[in-house]
Amino acid sequence: MEYYLCNLVLKGAGGTADHLVAGPWYINGAWPNTFDLGVVPAGGYDGISVDLGLPPALNQTNALPPAMEHVNMAWPIPMGGGYHFMKFEGHFLLQGQPTGFAMHLGKDQNLVHCELSQPFTVGIDQGKLALVFNLNEVFRDPHTYDLSTGNQSMGSDSLMALLRDNCSNAFTFQFLP
Amino acid sequence: MRSRAALLGIAVAAMAVWAGCRKDPAAEMPDPCAFPATPFQLDYHAFFPDPVIPADNPMTVEGIELGRRLYYDPLLSSSGPLAGKSCSSCHFQEHAFTVPDPGVPAIGNTNVMSHCNLAWATHFLWDGSAGPTLEDVMRYEVEEFFRLDVGVLRNHPEYPELFRKAFGTCEVTLPLVEKAMAQWFRRLTSANSKFDRFLKNEEALSPGEWRGFQLFFTEAGDCFHCHSMPLMTDNGFHNIGLDSVFAGQGVGRYAVTGNPMDLGAFKTPTLRNIALTAPYMHDGRFQTLEEVVDFYSAGAKHSPSLDPIMTKPGTGITLGMTAQQKADLVAFLHTLTDEAFVTDTALASPF
The missing domain is CATH 1.10.760.10 (Cytochrome c-like domain)
Known part of the structure; x- marks a missing residue:
C-alpha cells in the first residue's frame, strides 16, 4: 500500500485562519508514517481537508526528487507520465481461490479530495493529528466495487473514477492534543 | 589554612599551563601510513535516484x-x-x-x-x-x-x-x-544504453523498438511495474508465476521472511544489459529473451502467492501477445544494452 497525500488544510473556525500544509508526503503501509505540520495557530477548527495524490504541477514525469520510492511510483510516459497517486495491492478470494488485485490510481482528474468535518481545538502545546485510511471503504462507498470484474484499475478510466470517489470517503482523523 | 589553599591553587594552575605548553614529540611526526585518497564522483543520469553510499565508506x-x-x-x-x-x-x-x-x-x-x-x-x-x-x-x-x-x-x-x-x-x-x-x-x-540516449533525445528508436517501448510501459505488456525506470528494477520481490508448487531454492523470498505470501518470490533483476545476461530467471530456465516473453505471454501459473500485478484485468494471468508484439518487446529489450x-x-x- 503506497500513496501520496498533499494539500492538508486545517479549516479555521471562529476567527482562526485556515492552515495549509502543501506536502506532498509519500506514505507506505509497510511502516509507520509521520510528517510535520509545522507551527499550527492555536484556536478552533471545523475539520480538515486533504488530497490523496499529487497536484498537477507535481504530477509530471521526474517532477519529484529522484528518490527510490518516487521512481517506483512513476506513471509511465506512454500512459501520460506523472506518478501513481496510489498503489493498493493484495489478494481476494474468487470462487475460493486467492486472486490478485491491484488498485492503482493516477491522472490529474483522479486527484482525490477528502473533506473531513470534525471540530477540534488546537492549544499552544504540541499536538498530533492521526489520519486513518480505512481500506474497506475503497471498495464500498459510494460505489460497490466488484473485484471479480475489475481487479486491475490502472488501464481503466471508469474503474479509477470509482476508486477516486470511494477514496474520498475512506479517511477519518482524530486530533490528539 | 586559607593561604596554603591559595598556594595550592596557584601551583595546580601553573602545572596545567605548563602541561598545556608541552609539545608532544609524537604529534610532530608525520603518520607514515596517511594518504589523501582522491574522492570519486559516481557518474549517472539526473533521473537516477540517489545511490546508497554509507558515510563511512565514501568512494575514492x-x-x-x-x-x-x-x-x-x-x-x-x-x-x-x-x-x-x-x-x-x-x-x-x-x-x-x-x-x-x-x-x-x-x-x-x-x-x-x-x-x-x-x-x-x-x-x-x-x-x-x-x-x-x-x-x-x-x-x-x-x-x-x-x-x-x-x-x-x-x-x-x-x-x-x-x-x-x-x-x-x-x-x-x-x-x-x-x-x-x-x-x-x-x-x-x-x-549509457540506446534507451538512455533515447530518453535524452540523443537517439531515436526504430519502429519495432518504439512499439516494444509502448508495450513495456503500458498495461499491454505491463513490464514497468516491476522493471521500473530508470534502474529497470523496483528492488522488490515478486512471484511471477514460474511455478505453482515451491520447494528447495524455489521458495525464494519465503526462505528469508517465512511469510507464505513470499513463496516463489524472487528479486526483480535489472533489465539493463538483459540481452547479454542469458540464461534468465533465478534458476536459468530460459535460454533466450524470446522464451521469457513467451512465458509472460502465455505461461504464468496460478498460486496463492502469485503477485497481484501478474493477475491481468479479468483475472487472467496471461498477456496473449501476438508474434509481432513479442518481437517488438524483444527489440526494445535489446535497446537496454550498454556497449560502453x-x-x-x-x-x-x-x-
Missing part, C-alpha cells in the same frame, strides 16, 4: 582501484573451498558481469546475477538474504563465500600499499577488504 579512486583488483584476483579465495576463483570467474564484463552458463554448483545452481547498478540496490541475491548494504554483502562474500584469509593480503608484496593509499592506514583488515569491494561494486554503473559498460577498460581486469 584508490578505494575503487583496490576493489577492482580484489574482484579480479583469485587470491581472494586462496584459503577457502573455492581456491582459484575470483568474483570475475563467474562475472564476465562482456556479459554485464554475469556468466552465460546456467547455474554455478558453488552457489547451488541458482542463476548468477549481473553486477550492474548495485549502488542503487538495497537487498541482494535472488532471495534478498544478503544486505541491506553492499558492505553487508561483501562481508558475506569475503568471509563466508570465499573465506578469505586476510593474512594472504597482509603478506603480499603489493596489497598493503594499495590499502594504505585507499584508506590511509597500514592495517589490512577484512572490513577494509569489504569496503574496497563495495566501492568497486558501486563503480559498476550502466547508464561492457567494453570500458576502466572496468576490465587490471591483470
Whole structure:
C-alpha cells in the first residue's frame, strides 16, 4: 500500500485562519508514517481537508526528487507520465481461490479530495493529528466495487473514477492534543 | 589554612599551563601510513535516484582501484573451498558481469546475477538474504563465500600499499577488504544504453523498438511495474508465476521472511544489459529473451502467492501477445544494452 497525500488544510473556525500544509508526503503501509505540520495557530477548527495524490504541477514525469520510492511510483510516459497517486495491492478470494488485485490510481482528474468535518481545538502545546485510511471503504462507498470484474484499475478510466470517489470517503482523523 | 589553599591553587594552575605548553614529540611526526585518497564522483543520469553510499565508506579512486583488483584476483579465495576463483570467474564484463552458463554448483545452481547498478540496490541475491548494504554483502562474500584469509593480503608484496593509499592506514583488515569491494561494486554503473540516449533525445528508436517501448510501459505488456525506470528494477520481490508448487531454492523470498505470501518470490533483476545476461530467471530456465516473453505471454501459473500485478484485468494471468508484439518487446529489450559498460577498460581486469 503506497500513496501520496498533499494539500492538508486545517479549516479555521471562529476567527482562526485556515492552515495549509502543501506536502506532498509519500506514505507506505509497510511502516509507520509521520510528517510535520509545522507551527499550527492555536484556536478552533471545523475539520480538515486533504488530497490523496499529487497536484498537477507535481504530477509530471521526474517532477519529484529522484528518490527510490518516487521512481517506483512513476506513471509511465506512454500512459501520460506523472506518478501513481496510489498503489493498493493484495489478494481476494474468487470462487475460493486467492486472486490478485491491484488498485492503482493516477491522472490529474483522479486527484482525490477528502473533506473531513470534525471540530477540534488546537492549544499552544504540541499536538498530533492521526489520519486513518480505512481500506474497506475503497471498495464500498459510494460505489460497490466488484473485484471479480475489475481487479486491475490502472488501464481503466471508469474503474479509477470509482476508486477516486470511494477514496474520498475512506479517511477519518482524530486530533490528539 | 586559607593561604596554603591559595598556594595550592596557584601551583595546580601553573602545572596545567605548563602541561598545556608541552609539545608532544609524537604529534610532530608525520603518520607514515596517511594518504589523501582522491574522492570519486559516481557518474549517472539526473533521473537516477540517489545511490546508497554509507558515510563511512565514501568512494575514492584508490578505494575503487583496490576493489577492482580484489574482484579480479583469485587470491581472494586462496584459503577457502573455492581456491582459484575470483568474483570475475563467474562475472564476465562482456556479459554485464554475469556468466552465460546456467547455474554455478558453488552457489547451488541458482542463476548468477549481473553486477550492474548495485549502488542503487538495497537487498541482494535472488532471495534478498544478503544486505541491506553492499558492505553487508561483501562481508558475506569475503568471509563466508570465499573465506578469505586476510593474512594472504597482509603478506603480499603489493596489497598493503594499495590499502594504505585507499584508506590511509597500514592495517589490512577484512572490513577494509569489504569496503574496497563495495566501492568497486558501486563503480559498476550502466547508464549509457540506446534507451538512455533515447530518453535524452540523443537517439531515436526504430519502429519495432518504439512499439516494444509502448508495450513495456503500458498495461499491454505491463513490464514497468516491476522493471521500473530508470534502474529497470523496483528492488522488490515478486512471484511471477514460474511455478505453482515451491520447494528447495524455489521458495525464494519465503526462505528469508517465512511469510507464505513470499513463496516463489524472487528479486526483480535489472533489465539493463538483459540481452547479454542469458540464461534468465533465478534458476536459468530460459535460454533466450524470446522464451521469457513467451512465458509472460502465455505461461504464468496460478498460486496463492502469485503477485497481484501478474493477475491481468479479468483475472487472467496471461498477456496473449501476438508474434509481432513479442518481437517488438524483444527489440526494445535489446535497446537496454550498454556497449560502453561492457567494453570500458576502466572496468576490465587490471591483470
